[in-house]
Amino acid sequence: MSKVISADEAAKLVKDESTVGISLMGLAGWPEEIARAIERRFLETGRPCNLTVVSSSGAGDSKERGVTRLGYEGLVKRWIAGHMGQAPKMRKLVEDNLIEAYNLPQGVIVQLWREIAAKRPGLITRVGLGTFIDPRIEGGKMNPRTQKDIIKVIEIEGEEYLFYKTFPVDVALIRGTVADENGNLTMDKEGMFLETLPLAQAAKNCGGIVIAQAEYIAQPNTIHPKRVKVPGILVDYVVQCTNPDNHFQTEAVYYNPSFSGDVKVPLSAIAPLKLTERKIIARRAAMELAPDVIVNLGIGISSDVSAVAAEERAADLMHLTTESGTIGGVPASPPDFGHAYNAEAIIEHQVQFDFYDGGGIDLTFLGMAQADKEGNINVTKFSNRVIGSGGFINISQNAKKVVFCGSFTAGGLEVAVENGKLIINKEGKIQKLVEHVDQITYSGKYARQVKQPAVYVTERAVFSLEPEGLTLIEIAPGIDLERDVLARMGFKPIISPNLKTMPEGIFKPQWGELRDYINNKNHI
Template identity: 40%
Template structure:
C-alpha cells in the first residue's frame, strides 16, 4: 500500500466536507498568512446552503487586514457560529463579527495568544491541557471575567488549579475538527513550504492539534510542486498532517490591503535578502519622537527586547539612528528576532525587514514565558490609581490582549509608552522645552480601568520594574500606585499633569526633569552610553 497523499481540490469542494457543529481553527494574523480564498469559499457556502452552522471558531491570532470585510467577518452570519475563542480583534477589521458578540448572538471568550498556541501544542501531543500563570489576576482569570465577551458567555474555557501550593490557570484540551492554514508551496505529498511568507505563526501546531483530534487539515497555497521537490529547510508543515490542498495562484504575500501588486512579494520581508538600511526614514520631530527617545533610555546593551503594538514599534528606527541596532535584539510576538518591525516602516507590525530569525509561534511564546526577555515596550490604553492597565477593551471596542499577557508575565522590565491624553492633543517643542498647545479630550490615566489586562499588584509581587513613559512625564510603579519621577522641561505639574490624571498622583521626592538630550536636536549619544565610541 502506497503513501497516503492529500486531495487537490478547489476551494468550494474543500469546504464542503466541513460539518455542522464543527470546531474549526483558522491561522493568520493581520495581513499575514490569511487563508482568504478558503474563508471566502466557506462564507459563500453558508450563504447559499445555511451550512455549516453552529460551529466553534478558534482564532489564536487576528486573521484579516481588509477594512470591514474578509478575515473573521467571513464567519459573521447569524447561525454560522455558536462559540468563538480568540486572542485579538479590532472593530475596524471585524465590525460584523463584533456586532454578533455585542448583541449576544454568539458566545465568546478571549485568551492570551501564547496560551492558545501552547494549548494547541498540548492538544497535538496528546496532553490534558495547558497549565499557565499567564493571565492570573487579569480579566482572563476565571475568578474575574474568564475572558468572557458578553453576558451569554458563562462557560469560560479555563479554570483555576493549584499544584504544590501554586495557582495556575488550566485550559483543558478539546478536539479540533477542521484546521484551515496557509503556506506558499505544497508538493503533491502535502509538504508545505513558507518561502514567500513573512512569518510562520502557528501553522504546524494548528495542523498537529487537528490531526491528533482525528480532524481534517486544509491548506491554501500559491502553487503546487512535484512530490519531493521542495527544499526541506523551508518546509514547516510535513505532508502527513495535510488532508487537502487548495491552490490560489492570486495569493499575495500580504493581504490585498497591504500587498504591492507590482512587487508580488518582498524578499526583504521573507528573509531571502537584506535591504540596505541607509536612508530609511526617521521618526519626525515632535512629542512622539520625544517619548520614544525617553523610552530608548531604558535600553541596555545586550538587551533582548519585545516590541508590542503601538508607538513603541518605532524604536528600531531610533536604534538605527543612534547606531545601536546591532547591540540589542528586537523581537515581536510573531516570531521575529532582529531587524526592523514593519510598523517602523509604516506597515504592519507583524513582519520585519531584515529579520535575523523567523521562529514559529510556539517557540516565541515559550521563550517569553520562560523569561527570555530583558525588557518590553508596550502601549498605554488606560492606567488607574493602582497601576493596573487596560489595553483589551474600551466600551464596544474589543481589542483583546493578543500576546500582551504572555509578554508581561515574566519580563524583568516593562515600559508602557503612550501620550498622557488623546484626541486632538497638540504639543509644541522649542528650545528644549515643551508646551501643551491643546490638551487631548480623553484622559488615559483614570480612577479605575474598564478591564484589567495588566495586574500591577502581581507585577510588584514578582519584583518587576514598571515604567509609564508619556509625552510629558515618566512614572514608575510603586506599592502606592504610579509615582511621578520625571517631567519634561516647560511642563507644569498641576496644570499639565495632575489636572489630566483621574486620581491623586503621588510625586517622588526625587522628581527631576527628563534628560535634556531627549528634547535636544541631534543624536542622544546612546552608542556612547552603551560603551561605544
C-alpha cells in the same frame, strides 16, 4: 492521488458545528481565498453554521480581509481569540452580544495546539493570574452572552496556576508558499512560521481535516525536505490561490523579501518617524535599553522604539524580538507588525512564547491605553468596545522589566516642540490615567508581588511602579505640573521627591544621543 481542490470544494468540507482553528497574525498565514469561499457558501446556502472559530493573533487588516470574512450571525456561534480588534464584523457580533466570545492570551492559544496534538488535558501556566483572564475576575469572557467558565485556578505544591482545558479541533485552515500534490507545504515567502505546524498536528490527531492554501503547486517529491514546514501526512487538501490579493504577506504588502529573510535592506531604507508625540514617547522609552539585552516590542507606539533605534544607529546594541518568532534585525511597525527587516532568525510562534513565558525577555515595550493608581493597565476592552490582549499578558507578566508606552490623553491630542520644550496645542478628549481601568490586562498588584520593575512613558510625564503605587518621576520641559499633568488625571499620583525633567534632546528634531546613552549603561 493529488490533494489539490478548489476553494469552493474546500468550503463544502467545513461542517455545521465545527471547531475551526486558524493560524494568522494580521494577514500573515491567513488563507483568504478559502475564507472567501466559506463566506460565499454561507451567504448562498446558510451553511456551514454555528462554527466555533479559534484564532491566536491579530485577526486581519481591520477592513475586509481576515477573520472578519466569517463575521455573520449564524455562521459563527463562538469566537475564542487572542486578539479581536482587527476583525470589525466579528468584533461587532461580540459587542452586540450575538455570539459567545472568549479572549485568551495569544501565547496560551498557540501552546494549546501543541497540548491538543499530544492529547494532554490542558495547559498549566501562571499566565493570566490577577488579570481579567483569571476566572475569579472575568475568566476571559468578553460579553454577557458568554457564561461558561473555560479556565480554572489550580494549586501545585503551594503555587497558583491557571488551567486552560484542551478541546477537539475539526478543521485547521493554514497557508504556505509551495505545496506539492502530496500536501507537503513550504513557507518560503512568509515572514513568520506562526503556529502552523502544531495546529495541523492538533486537527489531525483529533480526527479533523487540514486545508492548506498555497501560491504554487509542485510535483510530488520535488521539494527539499528541509523546506517543508508542514509535512503532507498532516495535510488533507490543498487550495491554490488564484488572486494575489488573497495571499498578502502582511496587511500592507503582497511580498517584501526583507521580511522573509531573502534580502537584507540598508537601515536607511527604513523611513525615520516624524517628530510627533509618538516619536517623543519612543525616544524616552528607548532610554530604558541597555547593551546586549533581549527585547520584545509590542504593537502601537511601543513598536516605534525599533524605528528610533535604527535612526539612532543603535539597533545593533541589543537583540530585538517579536512574539511572532522573529529574532534580531529591526521589527516593523503596523501594518507590518510581527515582521522584521533583516531578521537573524525566525522561529515558530509557540516556541517563541515558551522562551518568553520562562522569563527570557530582559525588557519589553508595550502599549498603554489606560493606567490607574495601582499600576494596572488596560489594552483589551473599553466600555463595550472589545480589542483583546494579543501577546500582552504573556509578555508583560514574564519580562524582567516592562515599559508601557502611550500618549497622556487621547482623542484629538495635538502637540508641538520648540527649542527642546513640549507644547500642548490641543488636549485630547479622553482621559487615559484613570481611577480604575475598565479591564485589568496587566495587574500592578501581581507585578509588585513578583517585584517586577515597570515604567510608564508618555509624551509629557514618566511614572514608575513603586510599592505604594504609581509614582510620577519625570515631566517634560515646558509642561506645567498642575495644569498639564495632575489636572488631566483621574487620581492624584505619588510624586517623587526627586522629580526630574525629561531630557530636552528627545524634544528636538535631531537627537543623536541614544547610542552613547545605551553604551554608558550596564543594566536595565
